[in-house]
Amino acid sequence: xxxxxxxxxxxxxxxxxxxxxxxxxxxxxxxxxxxxxxxxxxxxxxxxxxxxxxxxxxxxxxxxxxxxxxxxxxxxxxxxxxxxxxxxxxxxxxxxxxxxxxxxxxxxxxxxxxxxxxxxxxxx
Amino acid sequence: xxxxxxxxxxxxxxxxxxxxxxxxxxxxxxxxxxxxxxxxxxxxxxxxxxxxxxxxxxxxxxxxxxxxxxxxxxxxxxxxxxxxxxxxxxxxxxxxxxxxxxxxxxxxxxxxxxxxxxxxxxxxxxxxxxxxxxxxxxxxxxxxxxxxxxxxxxxxxxxxxxxxxxxxxxxxxxxxxxxxxxxxxxxxxxxxxxxxxxxxxxxxxxxxxxxxxxxxxxxxxxxxxxxxxxxxxxxxxxxxxxxxxxxxxxxxxxxxxxxxxxxxxxxxxxxxxxxxxxxxxxxxxxxxxxxxxxxxxxxxxxxxxxxxxxxxxxxxxxxxxxxxxxxxxxxxxxxxxxxxxxxxxxxxxxxxxxxxxxxxxxxxxxxxxxxxxxxxxxxxxxxxxxxxxxxxxxxxxxxxxxxxxxxxxxxxxxxxxxxxxxxxxxxxxxxxxxxxxxxxxxxxxxxxxxxxxxxx
Numbered sequence: 238x239x240x241x242x243x244x245x246x247x248x249x250x251x252x253x254x255x256x257x258x259x260x261x262x263x264x265x266x267x268x269x270x271x272x273x274x275x276x277x278x279x280x281x282x283x284x285x286x287x288x289x290x291x292x293x294x295x296x297x298x299x300x301x302x303x304x305x306x307x308x309x310x311x312x313x314x315x316x317x318x319x320x321x322x323x324x325x326x327x328x329x330x331x332x333x334x335x336x337x338x339x340x341x342x343x344x345x346x347x348x349x350x351x352x353x354x355x356x357x358x359x360x361x
Numbered sequence: 362x363x364x365x366x367x368x369x370x371x372x373x374x375x376x377x378x379x380x381x382x383x384x385x386x387x388x389x390x391x392x393x394x395x396x397x398x399x400x401x402x403x404x405x406x407x408x409x410x411x412x413x414x415x416x417x418x419x420x421x422x423x424x425x426x427x428x429x430x431x432x433x434x435x436x437x438x439x440x441x442x443x444x445x446x447x448x449x450x451x452x453x454x455x456x457x458x459x460x461x462x463x464x465x466x467x468x469x470x471x472x473x474x475x476x477x478x479x480x481x482x483x484x485x486x487x488x489x490x491x492x493x494x495x496x497x498x499x500x501x502x503x504x505x506x507x508x509x510x511x512x513x514x515x516x517x518x519x520x521x522x523x524x525x526x527x528x529x530x531x532x533x534x535x536x537x538x539x540x541x542x543x544x545x546x547x548x549x550x551x552x553x554x555x556x557x558x559x560x561x562x563x564x565x566x567x568x569x570x571x572x573x574x575x576x577x578x579x580x581x582x583x584x585x586x587x588x589x590x591x592x593x594x595x596x597x598x599x600x601x602x603x604x605x606x607x608x609x610x611x612x613x614x615x616x617x618x619x620x621x622x623x624x625x626x627x628x629x630x631x632x633x634x635x636x637x638x639x640x641x642x643x644x645x646x647x648x649x650x651x652x653x654x655x656x657x658x659x660x661x662x663x664x665x666x667x668x669x670x671x672x673x674x675x676x677x678x679x680x681x682x683x684x685x686x687x688x689x690x691x692x693x694x695x696x697x698x699x700x701x702x703x704x705x706x707x708x709x710x711x712x713x714x715x716x717x718x719x720x721x722x723x724x725x726x727x728x729x730x731x732x733x734x735x736x737x738x739x740x741x742x743x744x745x746x747x748x749x750x751x752x753x754x755x756x757x758x759x760x761x762x763x764x765x766x767x768x769x770x771x772x773x774x775x776x777x778x779x780x781x782x783x784x785x786x787x788x789x790x791x792x793x794x795x796x797x798x799x800x801x802x803x804x805x806x807x808x809x810x811x812x813x814x815x816x817x
Contacts, residue, residue, distance in 0.1 A: 270738060273740060280781055
């Protein structure tokens with residue numbers, strides 16, 4: 238019984254690791270060139286993602302940026318020259334994986350995001 | 362042998378002519394041409410490329426100073442913690458002026474003076490309340506300033522900051538975020554040439570979106586993506602009315618200058634980003650780090666530099682079709698002129714300077730200094746290009762040899778993975794009345810170096 242519980246737990250851990258790896262791969266492919274692999278962004282051009290309010294606050298903060306790009310930002314939010322395109326062609330799952338990666342890395346503690354968190358925000 | 366070949370080439374160009382210059386005929390013309398050839402051949406034997414060596418790769422970088430120069434040159438930190446300083450210009454009144462990309466204490470420009478001649482400014486004045494910008498320059502007793510949507514000018518004061526309100530010289534530029542900096546150059550004959558960057562990467566239907574095609578023809582070129590010419594002395598000129606599109610196909614030429622000897626405009630535009638991200642089937646991450654080349658162009662009226670339809674591959678030495686327009690990394694393009702030099706990709710040329718004085722060794726008199734801000738779009742490969750280079754040229758404005766690195770070490774580390782790790786990034790270049798050079802950087806609080814030649 239104890240062994241079965243241990244097995245279940247380790248499967249969960251592996252699943253979580255896989256998600257992290259998938260999230261990182263998606264981040265690198267879609268976000269990394271502008272926001273950089275270390276989340277450091279580019280001074281004056283593209284925001285850094287390290288310790289940012291959107292990645293530590295309400296669940297929609299990062300999801301909306303991915304779905305709508307710069308249009309999700311308030312007029313005076315940030316001070317960066319480049320514009321971010323919408324990535325709404327990614328699936329709910331892909332967006333959830335990227336948002337989770339951003340909200341659990343780069344010194345951010347916003348926590349996990351699921352596909353169910355993404356879906357209703359598409360129509361916002 | 363090279364010398365003989367050069368003379369033959371000169372003979373061909375001058376006597377036989379090319380497509381752009383009508384042939385001179387008659388005995389007088391022949392005599393004149395022979396004189397020109399003789400003069401050029403003599404001067405070419407004087408201008409030896411060996412007189413410009415570039416930085417010594419073995420020499421240590423002075424970390425505190427933040428740069429490395431060729432032997433015989435000396436640098437001082439002229440001003441530190443000045444703010445986000447972009448282009449700079451030195452006035453004959455002994456003051457150095459700089460445009461600030463972000464206001465400091467509400468002011469968008471800075472004036473600096475070194476009164477005791479120790480290479481360090483003692484006087485600092487911030488001015489231009491409520492403004493911010495990148496372009497700054499001096500012409501005909503006025504200090505010009507480029508915001509993202511206008512060109513202004515003040516009467517150049519005898520000392521310090523302008524004492525009168527600004528005049529609006531050019532306006533009507535659409536307000537954009539991407540590539541909005543209005544940098545400019547003067548031809549010395551009353552013409553003002555303004556960079557109007559394209560608010561786009563490659564004129565894609567959907568901004569920076571994978572799979573999106575390029576628009577044909579690219580509508581952005583009507584209003585952006587080129588150099589617009591204005592009368593430097595007339596007020597209230599609207600880009601779309603009084604402004605004239607002088608050259609096109611230029612994504613964003615933050616770096617531009619007028620070469621007085623060759624009597625021509627030159628530009629070094631920023632090439633497009635993200636080839637591998639959008640077209641992984643055609644470009645490896647290594648290709649995407651190197652391509653497209655940053656292109657150095659001589660720009661005649663009506664010239665087309667090819668953006669967004671083509672880019673230059675400096676490894677192949679060929680102009681290629683842009684993948685948004687059907688290219689695949691191999692297909693060639695005949696749209697856009699060939700550059701004089703192709704530098705490695707994404708180095709971000711942010712200023713170009715032709716010297717007016719002869720204070721530096723002779724090999725530096727005729728060529729082009731180019732300040733590269735350094736890359737952000739070479740990831741996952743290391744970032745590169747945080748340096749100032751020098752391109753040797755002749756009096757006619759032709760490139761005569763390989764470029765050299767004139768200043769490097771700005772980044773503060775050998776390998777830069779993320780641009781924010783670069784301590785300094787070259788931005789603006791200027792030359793003062795005595796022939797000293799200045800380099801600005803907006804990182805780490807903002808710094809300006811003064812560079813003089815001291816000899817060995």
